[in-house]
Amino acid sequence: MGGFSQAFADAFSLLWDFDARVFEIVLLSLQVSGLAVLIGTFIGLPLGACLAVGSFPGKQTAAVIVNGFMGLPSVVVGVVVYLVLSRSGPMGDFGLLYTPSAMVIAQVVLVVPLMAAIARQVVEDTWRQYREELAALRFGWRDTVRVLLHDCRFSLSVAVLAGLGRAMSEVGAVMIVGGNIDRSTRVMTTAIALETSKGDLPLAIALGMVLLALILFLNAGAFALRTSVMRRFE
Amino acid sequence: MSLFPLQLRDVVFRPNGRAVLDGVDLTLSGEGITVVLGPNGAGKSVLLRTICGLLPSTGGVIDWGGGSFDPLAVGMVFQHPVMLRSSVIDNIALGLVPRGVGARERRMAAMAMLEQIGLADRANDNARQLSGGEQQRLALGRVWLTRPRLLLLDEPTSSLDPSAVEAVERIVRQIRTEGTKILMTTHNLGQATRLADDIVFLAGGRVREHVSVRRFFSQPSSVEARQFIQGELPWHLAF
Numbered sequence: 241m242g243g244f245s246q247a248f249a250d251a252f253s254l255l256w257d258f259d260a261r262v263f264e265i266v267l268l269s270l271q272v273s274g275l276a277v278l279i280g281t282f283i284g285l286p287l288g289a290c291l292a293v294g295s296f297p298g299k300q301t302a303a304v305i306v307n308g309f310m311g312l313p314s315v316v317v318g319v320v321v322y323l324v325l326s327r328s329g330p331m332g333d334f335g336l337l338y339t340p341s342a343m344v345i346a347q348v349v350l351v352v353p354l355m356a357a358i359a360r361q362v363v364e365d366t367w368r369q370y371r372e373e374l375a376a377l378r379f380g381w382r383d384t385v386r387v388l389l390h391d392c393r394f395s396l397s398v399a400v401l402a403g404l405g406r407a408m409s410e411v412g413a414v415m416i417v418g419g420n421i422d423r424s425t426r427v428m429t430t431a432i433a434l435e436t437s438k439g440d441l442p443l444a445i446a447l448g449m450v451l452l453a454l455i456l457f458l459n460a461g462a463f464a465l466r467t468s469v470m471r472r473f474e
Numbered sequence: 475m476s477l478f479p480l481q482l483r484d485v486v487f488r489p490n491g492r493a494v495l496d497g498v499d500l501t502l503s504g505e506g507i508t509v510v511l512g513p514n515g516a517g518k519s520v521l522l523r524t525i526c527g528l529l530p531s532t533g534g535v536i537d538w539g540g541g542s543f544d545p546l547a548v549g550m551v552f553q554h555p556v557m558l559r560s561s562v563i564d565n566i567a568l569g570l571v572p573r574g575v576g577a578r579e580r581r582m583a584a585m586a587m588l589e590q591i592g593l594a595d596r597a598n599d600n601a602r603q604l605s606g607g608e609q610q611r612l613a614l615g616r617v618w619l620t621r622p623r624l625l626l627l628d629e630p631t632s633s634l635d636p637s638a639v640e641a642v643e644r645i646v647r648q649i650r651t652e653g654t655k656i657l658m659t660t661h662n663l664g665q666a667t668r669l670a671d672d673i674v675f676l677a678g679g680r681v682r683e684h685v686s687v688r689r690f691f692s693q694p695s696s697v698e699a700r701q702f703i704q705g706e707l708p709w710h711l712a713f
Contacts, residue, residue: 369556375528376550377569377620387571391558473559473600 250442251449262443266450269427272340272414273407276347280403284352285396288359289385292367303360309353314346318416321346325417338419343427346413351403358399363388394470397462405455476539477547477623478504478655480525486533487520487679494520495531496679504623506671507646507656509687511663513702516676518659519553522626525657526550546573549622553629555613557601562593565601566612569620583619591615591645607638614645618654625649627658631665643669663703667691675699 254262291303323329325337325345336342366388374384389396411429418425420434428447435444480502487495494517502508510518523529525536526548536543549569558565567584575583588594591611596604604612610630617625627646631639639662646669650656660666666673666687673690675683675698682696694700 372523372528373552373556376526376552377617378545378572380572383572387558387568391560394559473602 244441247441247445251445254442254446255449259446262446262450264423265426265428265431265447266454268340268425269408269429269451270454272343272427273347273404276344276351276407277400277404279344279348280351280355280407281400283348284355284403285359285389285399286385287352288356288361288399289363289389290381291356291360292364293381293384293388306353306360307357310357312350312353313412314350314410315412315416317346317349318413321349321413321417337417338421338425340418340425342417343414343425346417347407347410350410350413351407354406355399355403358402359389359392359396362392362395362399366392394466394473397466401459401462404458408451408455476504477541477544478502478539480504480539480624480655481537482525482534483537484534485521485524485531485536487517487524487529488532493679495524497534498676498679498681500674500681500684502655502657504655505653507650507658507669508672508674509666509670510657510659510674510676511661511666511690511702512659512676517679518676519628521676522550522628522657522659525624526626544623546620547623548626549617549620549624550626550628551610551613551617551630553632555609555616557604557609557612560601561598562601562604562612563588563597566593566616566619569616573620587615587619590648591618592641605638607634607641610634610638610642611645614642614649618645618649622654624655624657627656629659629661632661639665663691675702677702 288306291299291306321342322337324331325334325342326332327337336345363385367384370388370391374387379387409429411433414420414425414427415430415433418427418430420426420430426434428451432444432447432451435441435447482498482500485495485498485500486493496517498517498521510521512518520529524531527543527545528550538544558568563581563584566587567580570580570583585594585597588597591614593604593608593612593615596608601609601612614627614630630646631642634642643665646656646658658669670687672684672686674681675690675694675696677696677698682698683690683694685695690699691703694703
């Protein structure tokens with residue numbers, strides 16, 4: 241019990257002293273996950289909206305696949321991205337393996353289906369209400385997707401938050417494609433896994449606290465923003 | 475190219491085997507206001523949706539003045555218009571988006587239209603917080619802004635109070651004055667007498683009468699129309 245208390249005390253001390261190692265890892269995590277979610281937003285949300293609005297052969301199959309991929313095991317994504325980026329893979333010449341870029345790619349693959357599936361559901365529900373009006377105003381599918389994405393912006397923030405949560409808490413894929421290299425590709429989750437296995441609990445706990453606080457802070461911020469803007473337009 | 479005379483010949487809409495439109499024959503000129511009357515389930519709303527191209531007819535021909543259907547020349551306003559989660563001005567400019575009008579021109583045209591329909595002072599308000607009558611005026615302005623040749627109105631005043639009805643009717647008359655043909659449905663016989671140039675009476679998915687408004691109310695020729703007017707008018711005449 242005393243060991244745990246000491247570990248927590250040391251973890252707080254690391255945070256209090258703005259330990260460079262901790263904040264380097266936190267910064268890289270935010271950069272990797274933030275960029276992955278940003279890219280995922282530009283791919284996942286329009287993809288989900290197109291699946292909701294579009295009318296094409298195989299639409300149901302596509303929707304089932306996207307829904308199924310929401311729960312993609314991150315280690316599987318890691319292995320696939322590893323194979324693609326490895327020297328003998330189709331993108332091997334870019335030399336991306338074991339770089340933050342590889343981690344961003346893996347996280348994009350993880351978050352896109354999740355964001356697309358949530359977006360599809362949200363947009364489809366709204367489209368059912370708007371369908372006739374937009375058709376009577378002669379909206380084509382591109383304009384329809386654009387208008388619906390804008391109109392559902394408050395609900396779609398949930399998709400973005402879900403993507404962010406998935407990206408920031410993910411460990412398997414970034415471990416495989418990033419290699420967990422100190423001062424290069426070590427992010428919060430891989431560092432926590434490593435430091436715990438090494439027995440360096442203070443650093444693992446400090447990073448865990450930062451990770452939790454960040455996720456809570458981002459969710460609270462998004463909730464507050466959503467509530468205030470919704471109050472104006474709902 | 476003119477859309478008129480618009481001719482419907484033996485138009486059928488029969489989803490799942492039940493005839494909602496059962497051989498509609500109708501010719502519309504390009505001027506004035508035509509009001510479609512009929513009991514519930516007569517097919518009035520379906521007729522408007524079929525003409526608008528929102529429902530595909532399962533039989534018959536719709537002849538647009540000998541030319542092809544120009545969707546951009548036909549607009550429709552619904553009983554319960556959709557308001558986007560946005561400002562009044564964004565909502566009224568919406569109809570110009572698929573017509574490729576630039577953002578600045580859209581805004582200017584939308585502001586001018588808001589002046590015309592008396593909502594300029596609400597331009598930046600949340601469109602969803604407008605009253606029912608204001609929302610219907612906004613919906614009319616939204617379609618009017620696209621300058622349709624044919625405007626279809628599906629019971630536009632069904633849930634409005636008398637002053638809101640009066641405001642909507644004033645806009646409908648203005649649109650008509652600008653040369654837009656209007657085809658509208660209503661259950662309000664008083665409104666039909668105030669607005670209509672001619673009446674189409676629909677029952678059982680067929681056009682039973684298409685005559686001038688005066689003739690329809692003074693000398694209805696079909697049994698169904700007589701019964702319809704008698705069933706409705708005692709309440710109306712009590713005032």
